[in-house]
Amino acid sequence: MSTYKVPAFLAELLHARSPSGYEAEAQAVFDRHVKPAADAYANDALGNRIATLNPKGDPVLMLAGHMDELGLIITFINKEGFIYFDTIGGHDLSVISGRRIIIQTANGPVKGVTGKRAIHLMDDEDRKKVPKKHEIWIDIGVRSKAEALERVAIGDVATYDHELELISGSIGTARAFDNKVGAYIVGETLIRLAKEKKPFAAKVVSVATSQEEIGVRGATTSAYLVNPHIAVAIDVGHATDHPDCDNRRFGETKLGGGPILCRGANINPKIYDRLLRAAKKIKIPYQIEADPRPTGTDARAIQMGRGGVATGLVSIPLRYMHTPSEVVDLEDVERCVQLLVEFAKSLEKGDYAHW
Structure with missing residues (x-):
């Protein structure tokens, strides 16, 4: 340590x-x-x-x-409550999915994860592609748009849930x-x-x-x-x-x-x-x-x-x-x-x- x-x-x-x-x-x-x-x-x-x-x-x-x-900004919520976003700043789209994130809302932080179709459900051509932004979503564990809108709002922003950690002496990692x-x-x-x-x-x-x-x-x-x-x-x-x-x-x-x-x-x-x-x-x-x-x-x-x-x-x-x-x-x-x-x-x- x-x-x-x-x-x-x-x-x-x-x-x-x-x-x-x-x-x-x-x-x-x-x-x-x-x-x-x-x-x-x-x-x-x-x-x-x-x-x-x-x-x-x-x-x-x-x-x-x-x-x-960098961050993500909420732009759309579908009827099942999955959240779509645009990127703030220059993201590498290949590293967005599968991340824990925190959304800043008027009522405090809301936790979620970024999701996309699992590799098992892709054909060989799909596996070679970097997903587009509209093919990735945020999942906050709700079942409907109405339930999502009780917790978040269009225009709320999110950041990766990666905190500062020292990994070797004075060398540290952070988001x-x-x-x-x-x-x-x-x-x-x-x-x-x-x-x-x-x-x-x-x-x-x-x-x-x-x-x-x-x-x-x-x-x-x-x-x-x-x-x-x-x-x-x-x-x-x-x-x-x-x-x-x-x-x-x-x-x-x-x-x-x-x-x-x-x-x-x-x-x-x-x-x-x-x-x-x-x-x-x-x-x-x-x-x-x-x-x-x-x-x-x-x-x-x-x-x-x-x-x-x-x-x-x-x-x-x-x-x-x-x-x-x-x-x-x-x-x-x-x-x-x-x-x-x-x-x-x-x-x-x-x-x-x-x-």
Whole structure:
């Protein structure tokens, strides 16, 4: 049994169920842990959480980690009470069926399972196919549509019933490391900066963003609101140290190898250099990835905010992204917090990383 101690803030975020557009449980966790450390704290119309430290500082640094996750949304209930759904975010349809799930309803959680036709009832051709969404359903153990509607409603959302578990030392598995680790990192960075005795120049705004999984929507509006000079998005990245992953195509990054620093068109080169210098200064391991286009993260929205923002991206190596059992080394998460604390303290007044 692992004896690694998971920070309570991170554990609570991982337990919170927060599909895109339904982030209330994660919001409450962020409120509880981050608001007391902030000089100013706000929410907005999209459900972002915006915590500010050193409000008169310069430059303005925005740290963004999204708190939403994948989910299922109820769209139809048939006469026998079986529930049909659409997906929130980018699911692998081959892993949806046969899962225990929890539906969030006005009257509390409702448990169910995702079902499809058993393999014994398929012919050879059917067995070769990935089921379509309308060929999978949710079973909550009722016998009619009326009985189902007493418990759930159209528009209720569900998440997989897979909780955080440590499987070896600091290596853990959970359904939504993507991207509860990012929301934790930006919040924890602000908490630690608030305890710094030596003044630093920057105004730091840590944002737990909403609706990243359906189009970086919360980052788009919060970047406009915060109006930062400099920003760093924190998300998960693919650890490519497992079988059936060609490094020639996907690069070389590994679990436990430290935070991943991104380079490419989405990344301001001066911000990359400063993140690199910060990692070297505090002597943590780090990894580098290259992306030639706008990344699939909040960084792509923030960089294009208003007149443009000097943006960086730091990712936590993760195996099995967008599955019910994602895997992360929590030491990489801690190293990322240390990196961002050092990066924030290193910023100098009036330097906005223009190039």
